[in-house]
Amino acid sequence: MTAYVIRNASILGADVADVRIVDGVIAEIGTTLDTSDVEVIDADGLIALPGLVDLHTHLREPGREDAETVETGTRSAAAGGFTLVHAMANTDPVADTAGVVEQVWRLGREHGYCDVAPVGAVTVGLAGEKLAELGAMADSAARVRVFSDDGKCVSDAVLMRRALEYVKAFDGVIAQHAQEPRLTEGAQMNEGELSGVLGLTGWPAVAEEAIIARDVLLAEHVGSRLHVCHLSTRGSVEIVRWAKSRGIDVTAEVTPHHLLLTDELAATYDPIYKVNPPLRTADDVAALREALAEGVIDIVATDHAPHPSEDKDCEWAAAAFGMIGLETALSVVQHTMVDTGLLDWAGVADRMSARPAAIGRVASHGRPLAVGEPANIVLYDPSASRVVRPEDTVSMSRNTPYRGIELPGKVVATFLRGRPTVLDGTVVDEASVEEVSA
Numbered sequence: 001m002t003a004y005v006i007r008n009a010s011i012l013g014a015d016v017a018d019v020r021i022v023d024g025v026i027a028e029i030g031t032t033l034d035t036s037d038v039e040v041i042d043a044d045g046l047i048a049l050p051g052l053v054d055l056h057t058h059l060r061e062p063g064r065e066d067a068e069t070v071e072t073g074t075r076s077a078a079a080g081g082f083t084l085v086h087a088m089a090n091t092d093p094v095a096d097t098a099g100v101v102e103q104v105w106r107l108g109r110e111h112g113y114c115d116v117a118p119v120g121a122v123t124v125g126l127a128g129e130k131l132a133e134l135g136a137m138a139d140s141a142a143r144v145r146v147f148s149d150d151g152k153c154v155s156d157a158v159l160m161r162r163a164l165e166y167v168k169a170f171d172g173v174i175a176q177h178a179q180e181p182r183l184t185e186g187a188q189m190n191e192g193e194l195s196g197v198l199g200l201t202g203w204p205a206v207a208e209e210a211i212i213a214r215d216v217l218l219a220e221h222v223g224s225r226l227h228v229c230h231l232s233t234r235g236s237v238e239i240v241r242w243a244k245s246r247g248i249d250v251t252a253e254v255t256p257h258h259l260l261l262t263d264e265l266a267a268t269y270d271p272i273y274k275v276n277p278p279l280r281t282a283d284d285v286a287a288l289r290e291a292l293a294e295g296v297i298d299i300v301a302t303d304h305a306p307h308p309s310e311d312k313d314c315e316w317a318a319a320a321f322g323m324i325g326l327e328t329a330l331s332v333v334q335h336t337m338v339d340t341g342l343l344d345w346a347g348v349a350d351r352m353s354a355r356p357a358a359i360g361r362v363a364s365h366g367r368p369l370a371v372g373e374p375a376n377i378v379l380y381d382p383s384a385s386r387v388v389r390p391e392d393t394v395s396m397s398r399n400t401p402y403r404g405i406e407l408p409g410k411v412v413a414t415f416l417r418g419r420p421t422v423l424d425g426t427v428v429d430e431a432s433v434e435e436v437s438a
């Protein structure tokens with residue numbers, strides 16, 4: 001394996017140092033390291049962060065390979081600075097057996113752009129009727145620890161209780177898509193004054209908050225671990241804050257789009273802004289940013305949801321919910337959290353690498369940048385900027401809500417166990433990379 005010295009990187013946005021990578025591991029960190037017999041990566045002006053970890057990615061394979069595959073989705077992830085993504089279970093077939101999760105895990109290993117940790121479904125076929133083989137998925141080669149019916153809510157309280165109880169045996173977590181189904185029948189956008197004006201059925205905040213309130217109480221009752229997917233309202237923040245103050249083992253994520261965009265975009269009737277949960281108000285956005293800074297919201301997760309143009313380029317009511325996000329996540333977090341003074345780069349590393357790995361119980365990612373640790377590293381230029389163009393995306397799908405928007409920052413390089421998956425801002429093609437040792 002090629003050895004590297006990354007020269008003059010600002011480690012977590014602080015001290016400037018050189019980083020030596022040998023055999024996939026951080027071998028030395030210091031100033032003016034010897035560069036004989038290594039490839040030198042010039043990181044002047046760049047920030048070094050630990051490889052990012054996404055707890056919520058839709059890779060679409062198996063079943064919707066016209067939207068994304070494990071190969072294209074992990075390329076997109078690498079381009080965004082990620083070294084591990086958790087692949088959501090709402091595929092076709094659903095990832096509700098050891099066989100399917102092992103297939104997804106194996107595809108991730110084969111393509112090698114970033115690691116893939118499959119999420120297992122909570123219920124068979126996401127149908128919300130009976131528990132899937134949680135234990136078999138946990139014991140499989142994929143070692144599943146995160147279970148979710150994402151896209152659908154586990155709305156039956158008894159099933160949710162059973163699932164929370166079951167995963168305790170292997171330290172798993174239930175990641176809930178908090179959406180009370182009866183309160184959101186036919187829902188199209190955030191419920192408020194604007195939904196009335198636009199004539200689109202509203203998705204009230206209470207539909208999210210009621211499920212989160214129920215679930216934190218269930219998690220407390222059975223002494224288990226709950227994770228809240230894509231939390232989107234001020235009221236949800238207050239419930240999670242209350243639950244944490246009681247010692248309930250709950251964690252929560254916010255997406256980049258909910259940190260930046262608001263429901264007013266629905267007035268365009270452009271379904272690029274149609275997402276679940278819906279874009280909320282500016283007041284919600286302010287609450288989400290503060291909660292992420294404070295740590296009440298633990299992590300940023302992309303909810304990268306690729307859809308082909310035929311599922312998005314149609315009238316609002318008929319369009320699919322979801323937007324892509326892997327390649328813009330770090331830029332949106334810089335814009336909303338760092339450039340606003342709410343979070344420093346060490347905080348970004350915590351919310352986008354260390355904590356998501358900890359929630360997913362993945363020991364080999366989210367590690368500090370320190371000697372002896374696996375060389376999962378992203379080099380990021382915070383002074384760069386770009387106007388987002390859908391045609392520049394590495395993802396197979398083009399449904400980015402940031403089209404035409406100027407965002408700061410650029411991922412210059414990503415290293416996965418010492419092997420560059422991105423160099424000079426470009427994904428390193430498989431053919432030209434060295435074989436990773438198994």
Ligand SMILES: NC(=O)N[C@@H](CC(=O)O)C(=O)O
Pocket residue numbers: 058090150151152177274275276277303305306321322323
């Ligand atoms: N977020 C979305 O709007 N869509 C997701 C499902 C989900 O995350 O709930 C999808 O799978 O497309």
Ligand SMILES: [Zn+2]
Pocket residue numbers: 150151152177229230276277
């Ligand atoms: Zn969801």
Ligand SMILES: [Zn+2]
Pocket residue numbers: 056058088150151303305
């Ligand atoms: Zn999702």
